[in-house]
Amino acid sequence: MKSICAWCKSDIGEIKEDHESFEITHGICDKCVKILLSENSKSMHEFLNSLSFPVIVIESGVKVRTGNKYAKMLLGKELSEIEDTRPGDIIECVHSHAPGGCGSDVHCKSCVIRNTVTKTFDTGKSFTNVPAYPDIEILSKVKSMCFTISTEKVGDFVLLRIDNVKENQSHPIG
Numbered sequence: 230m231k232s233i234c235a236w237c238k239s240d241i242g243e244i245k246e247d248h249e250s251f252e253i254t255h256g257i258c259d260k261c262v263k264i265l266l267s268e269n270s271k272s273m274h275e276f277l278n279s280l281s282f283p284v285i286v287i288e289s290g291v292k293v294r295t296g297n298k299y300a301k302m303l304l305g306k307e308l309s310e311i312e313d314t315r316p317g318d319i320i321e322c323v324h325s326h327a328p329g330g331c332g333s334d335v336h337c338k339s340c341v342i343r344n345t346v347t348k349t350f351d352t353g354k355s356f357t358n359v360p361a362y363p364d365i366e367i368l369s370k371v372k373s374m375c376f377t378i379s380t381e382k383v384g385d386f387v388l389l390r391i392d393n394v395k396e397n398q399s400h401p402i403g
């Protein structure tokens with residue numbers, strides 16, 4: 230089967246059936262995997278910033294490791310506000326403002342973002358364009374958002390891509 234890397238768009242060529250060490254699916258090329266796993270944060274950032282869409286790197290425990298420049302633009306945040314947080318924090322999910330934060334609210338059990346990332350970690354399976362509808366809270370206003378997420382497991386990370394961001398409606402709190 231011929232395939233294109235979903236991340237750098239290069240031709241992966243014929244897919245090898247045995248994927249030895251990494252439990253990744255077939256959407257990412259060896260070059261991207263090597264850069265991401267190099268533990269060299271400079272080359273990781275260069276790679277992430279070469280992508281033309283927002284990407285968040287998630288580590289185990291559903292914690293945010295880092296993001297690329299499009300993620301910073303989309304989220305309106307500096308890297309220091311993205312790294313070492315949780316996904317709910319960076320999108321300002323209303324449930325991340327509950328006591329205990331992102332992941333501890335009862336609503337978090339049905340969170341599409343958390344569940345998709347966790348499933349990717351657990352199974353190595355990648356997901357493409359899964360719709361998510363988080364409510365976010367910015368400047369005392371709740372906005373119902375809609376976007377799609379795609380995931381890919383690479384070593385100990387999950388890449389989380391965000392696309393098709395739309396605002397459904399906004400209303401004041403209360």
Ligand SMILES: [Zn+2]
Binds near residue numbers: 235236258260261
């Ligand atoms: Zn690639």
